[in-house]
Amino acid sequence: MSETISSQDRVSARPLRIVLYEPSGRGGVCHYTFELAEHLASATADVTLMTTEDYELAGLGRRFRVQFLFTRSLARRVLSYVRGSKGKRAPAAETTGTGAGPSAGAGALRRFRLRLLHRRALALFLWRRTRIVHFQWLADRREDRRFMESLKRFGIAVVYTAHDVEPHLSATPADRRELGAIYETADRIVVHTESNRREIVSTFGVDPAKVAVIPHGSYDFLFENAPPERDEARRRIGIPPGRKVILFFGLIKRYKGLEFLVEAFEEVRRHQPDAFLLVVGDIFAGDPDGYRDYRRLVDSLEGRRDVRCVIRYVPVGEIGEYFAASDVVALPYARTYQSGVLLAAYAAGRPVVVTDTGGLAEIVEPGRSGLVVPPRDAGALAAALTEILVDPERRRAMGERARELATDVYGWEAIAQKTIALYRSIAPPRGQGAERKVAVCP
Numbered sequence: 001m002s003e004t005i006s007s008q009d010r011v012s013a014r015p016l017r018i019v020l021y022e023p024s025g026r027g028g029v030c031h032y033t034f035e036l037a038e039h040l041a042s043a044t045a046d047v048t049l050m051t052t053e054d055y056e057l058a059g060l061g062r063r064f065r066v067q068f069l070f071t072r073s074l075a076r077r078v079l080s081y082v083r084g085s086k087g088k089r090a091p092a093a094e095t096t097g098t099g100a101g102p103s104a105g106a107g108a109l110r111r112f113r114l115r116l117l118h119r120r121a122l123a124l125f126l127w128r129r130t131r132i133v134h135f136q137w138l139a140d141r142r143e144d145r146r147f148m149e150s151l152k153r154f155g156i157a158v159v160y161t162a163h164d165v166e167p168h169l170s171a172t173p174a175d176r177r178e179l180g181a182i183y184e185t186a187d188r189i190v191v192h193t194e195s196n197r198r199e200i201v202s203t204f205g206v207d208p209a210k211v212a213v214i215p216h217g218s219y220d221f222l223f224e225n226a227p228p229e230r231d232e233a234r235r236r237i238g239i240p241p242g243r244k245v246i247l248f249f250g251l252i253k254r255y256k257g258l259e260f261l262v263e264a265f266e267e268v269r270r271h272q273p274d275a276f277l278l279v280v281g282d283i284f285a286g287d288p289d290g291y292r293d294y295r296r297l298v299d300s301l302e303g304r305r306d307v308r309c310v311i312r313y314v315p316v317g318e319i320g321e322y323f324a325a326s327d328v329v330a331l332p333y334a335r336t337y338q339s340g341v342l343l344a345a346y347a348a349g350r351p352v353v354v355t356d357t358g359g360l361a362e363i364v365e366p367g368r369s370g371l372v373v374p375p376r377d378a379g380a381l382a383a384a385l386t387e388i389l390v391d392p393e394r395r396r397a398m399g400e401r402a403r404e405l406a407t408d409v410y411g412w413e414a415i416a417q418k419t420i421a422l423y424r425s426i427a428p429p430r431g432q433g434a435e436r437k438v439a440v441c442p
Contacts, residue, residue: 015046016423017130023070023139025052027251028340029163031316033136035217037064039416045423048128050121056316060221067124069117070139111143118147125156131427134159135186141178148185157426160186165200168255168335180204187426190419192216192338193359199337212422216338216363217415218347218406227320227348234325238308243276244389247326247350249319250341252294252311253284257332257355259297260378264332267382269306272389277301280310280322323348327395328388333357334375346406351398353384363410369402 018040022033033049034057041047041063052070125133133151135158138144148158160182167175183189183204189211191197197211227233231241239245246268248261258279268275279301283294301307314322323329329345329352337358345352352370354360355377364370371387373380388395 015044016132016420016427017046017048017128018423019048019050019067019125019130019133020136021133022049022051022136024137025054025070026056026313029137030056031219031222032163032216032340034060034062035219035221035412036136036416036419038062038221039217039412040064040419043413043416043420045416045420048130069121111140114140114143115146118143118150121147122150122154125151126154130156132157132159132423134161134423136161137163138182141182145178145182145185148182152185152187157187157423158185159188159190159422159426161190162196162200162337163192164337165191165196166203168253168337176204186210188212188422190214190422193362195359195362196337212418214415214418214422215410216340216343217412218410219340219344220347220406220412222316222344223320223323223347225317225320227324230324233321236321237278237310237325239276239278239325240305243274243306244272245276245278245326245328246385246389247322247329247345248277248279248281248332249314249322249329249344250281250339251284251313252279252281252298254287254290255333255335257334257376258294260334260376260381261330261332262297262301263378264382264385265307267379268385268389271386275306275385275389277307278310278322278326279307280314282313283311319344320348323350326350328353328385330381330385331355331360332375332381333360336360338363343406343410346402346410349399349403349406351388351395351402353381353388355381363405365401365405367398369398369405 020033020037022030024030030051037047037049047064048067049064050067050069053068055066055068058066133156135144135148151158162183166179183200183206189200189206191200191211191213192215194213197208197213200206200211201208228236234241234243234245246265248258250256252258261277265275265277279298283291283298285291298309298311301309310322323344327350329341329350331339331342331352331354333339333355335357339360342352342354342360342363346369352364354364354370354372355375356372357375361372364372366372371384373384388398
């Protein structure tokens with residue numbers, strides 16, 4: 001019997017032309033976007049990543065295109081050279097996503113330049129018949145919202161992933177107005193957990209039908225090159241043998257609660273004298289008061305034989321070494337929405353202790369892949385860490401379950417399929433929208 005294929009089926013089988021917009025070029029959202037782009041491309045989507053010229057993952061093999069929209073001006077290149085900091089920069093995802101910015105004059109110049117880059121990008125999208133632009137982070141809220149509106153006028157659908165529903169600890173009325181305008185403009189919004197969906201609906205009045213819950217995937221690619229075994233990793237880092245290592249990993253900011261972990265560690269040491277605290281990550285410089293406080297905290301730990309602090313940005317190729325050296329990963333956050341560190345710990349096969357904030361508790365199977373404690377409670381945090389450290393067999397079993405979850409529940413193949421289904425639900429039909437209006441491109 002012959003099989004007939006409907007025109008709708010033929011359309012759904014065609015590759016979608018997708019652009020992922022990610023202006024930071026390094027850090028957690030950059031790593032997330034790489035994994036998403038790679039697996040969308042593997043699932044037959046035609047994917048272009050639009051990012052910055054010093055893209056951290058440029059050297060990795062990939063199935064998608066990379067377009068360098070964000071480049072440093074000649075003046076900034078010269079200034080960097082004169083200062084002896086050639087090649088270094090503050091990541092856009094940390095300096096612009098919260099609304100903090102430069103002086104009024106520099107800010108106006110920056111926004112004007114960004115507007116020109118957006119016009120260039122729009123012309124490119126029309127020429128390539130792009131159907132969807134998926135924003136992963138924002139270079140500037142107001143300018144990116146205007147860009148979204150321009151895309152929609154030319155029939156290009158807009159998706160925005162709200163990795164953070166709002167700033168973690170200091171959302172102002174202006175923040176909420178700007179974010180509310182972005183949420184109103186986007187055709188669809190992706191969040192990673194049900195708690196995030198509830199918050200964005202209740203806080204911003206977003207239509208629930210507009211919000212898709214798609215999990216944050218695990219970071220398997222960080223461990224593809226077989227990081228060293230535990231003992232070798234510890235030798236390289238400088239951790240004495242026989243220690244039980246608690247890892248805190250990532251950019252140190254106020255909402256991440258490092259101070260509660262340091263306090264809890266003193267209690268852990270009373271029960272586990274061989275416990276060792278490994279703190280890895282740079283201190284966020286965009287918050288001067290926070291930088292001063294955490295610099296003092298880190299300085300107070302220097303010289304201790306049971307603590308090792310690596311205060312710098314860690315390149316992708318070194319990340320696996322720190323997770324390999326750990327026994328348990330601590331996320332003592334005062335507030336958050338989701339964490340790539342948690343999914344990296346799962347990919348490394350390490351149990352976690354997280355606080356019950358944002359969507360973290362939805363990702364952890366209590367007693368199986370980790371433990372959940374109240375935020376800002378150093379005593380509860382200490383008890384949970386001790387509970388995992390005292391029982392090596394249970395610790396091993398929890399790590400195995402974490403690795404299973406990384407592969408099964410938080411594997412990127414399923415996430416890519418859910419994302420493509422979302423795209424197809426809003427993509428303008430061929431012959432309409434961007435493809436119909438391509439003739440306007442100069």
